[in-house]
Amino acid sequence: MLMKLLWRSVASLALGLGALGVLLPGLPTTPFLLVAAWAGSRGWPELEARLLKHEKYGPLIRNWRDHRAVPRRAKWLASGLMLSSILMIWLLPAPMILRWFLSLFLPCVALWLWTRRES
Template identity: 80%
Template sequence: MLIRLLWRALASLSLGLGALGVLLPGLPTTPFLLVAAWAGSRGWPSLEARLLAHPTYGPSIHHWRTSRAVPRQAKWLASALMASSLLMIWLLPAPHWLRIALSLFLPLVALWLWRRPEA
């Protein structure tokens, strides 16, 4: 029972963050919905079913589950947001270690992302 509640809590938190991502630019929606569906499959099957049946986000969740596919539009958007983050971290006051860390980490994330198949 406690484990099921923990899965539901994770699913709820992820769903809430995904909903915020719809409203806030720069906060992704789909990754949080992927986590919500994953956690829902373990503790809240009806939530998972609703997410999979959603007309907008359901196909993305299905493509990710079946082939780890990411749509090209999402790749471009994520890459643009990462590039703008790098530009801002170098133009605004920030610790030097953070600038270096992000300059190394974000291109690796972009490389990983672009190596995923497309939906």
């Protein structure tokens, strides 16, 4: 019962962050929904089924699960947002360690993303 509650909590948090991503530019939606479906599969099968049946996000989740595939449009959008994040962190006041960390980390994430199959 405790593990089921833990998985449902993770799924709920991820779903909430995904919902915020629909409203807030720069906050991704799909990665949080992938986590919500993953956690739901372990403790909330009804939520997982609902996410998989979703008209817009269901195909993205299934493509990721089945083929580890990401649409090209999503790759371009994510890469553009990561680049804009790097530019903004250098233009706005921020700790130097954060500037360097993001400048090194986000290109690695983009490289990883572009090595995934396309759906």
